[in-house]
Amino acid sequence: MTVFRLMRNIHLGLGLGFGLGALMFAVSSLAFIYGYLLPEDSAEESARTVLIPAERASSGRALALELMRDHGLKGDLRAVEESAGEIRFRIVRPGSNADIVYSADSGEARIQTRRLGFTQMLRQIHTVHGFWHDHLPSNVWAGLSVLGSIGLILLGLTGIYLWFGMHKERVVGGVLLGVGMVYAIAALALTRMS
């Protein structure tokens, strides 16, 4: 196999391997940019109450784990506040968040869930990062994001190689590459120096 053919296959493989991920990033980026033009994303809200004995709610974290294990909640634990007889916290994951208020006196945990719409979920997945999440799929999204980022750079490099191998395209491509790089790097450098 020639190097050109190998590069072409790597380029194709990267493109297909990250195809839907790339589409998700492209569409979510446009949703960020043109969010003001989009109709407000419909979100479903629901509320329910579950009973948890006080001994299984010794802390916000213990209560959150109990709700995740036995009551179908999933996500990262955030904003835990404990005061006399009451625990408040939030469980979030891309596309959904739940606010929980627990009363130690009654043993009732009131769960208010907000399930976000499609574009809102896209935007939240776009910004997932790090491997410190309690919620496993969020870590997987973060992993996909970093792999996609490496893939994007490799797509660029293999793309440059493939273009350079097409002798007839060198002049036009070289001008476009040069203009794009000079414009973008100059804009970034001048901004940094401001």
Next chain:
Amino acid sequence: MYSGLLTLTALVVWGATGIHAVFLPPPGAHQPPEVSEVREEPYQAGGDLDDKELAGQIHEFVDIPLAGGHYNIHRDDDHNLKFFVFTVSGRREITYLEERRTVRIETRQNSLIQFLSSMHTSNSRRGPRVLAARMWGFYNEFSTWAFLFMTVSGVYLWIASRPGLRWAQILAGTSAAMFIVLWAVTR
């Protein structure tokens, strides 16, 4: 191919930003960069302003390049008004030393990758209002459309040129299935 060549810089910036993002700390654990520069300027506050209004006036007075919003307006232990100004080059911490009638500006210059991370969110409507940053914003927005076009046209080119490649079919099917499963599990 042409769109890829024209937008290569944006693709590299996005890729670098995505790799950098994996090392970002969880919410609440962010540590701002060290103070790299301190300067002071005389300033006399009007007597009829509350803290929010005064912070707004000081924000205008100090005229920080690339300034975004100002946040976290509060009083420190010595009762001086404090807030910080976001910029794509790192935050600037402002303290109004009321008894000395002086504004102190502490610069926390961020790293190049943190700067690029901020800039990757710029577009024609978002980002610093200086000309160079606006030029980047337009380029970044154009590159986003180009990226969408390349994603769709890339699949078309594969189907149009080498649709029978077995490994490519398997790869496309497997990755799409994994993506859909991950979406469903998250949902």
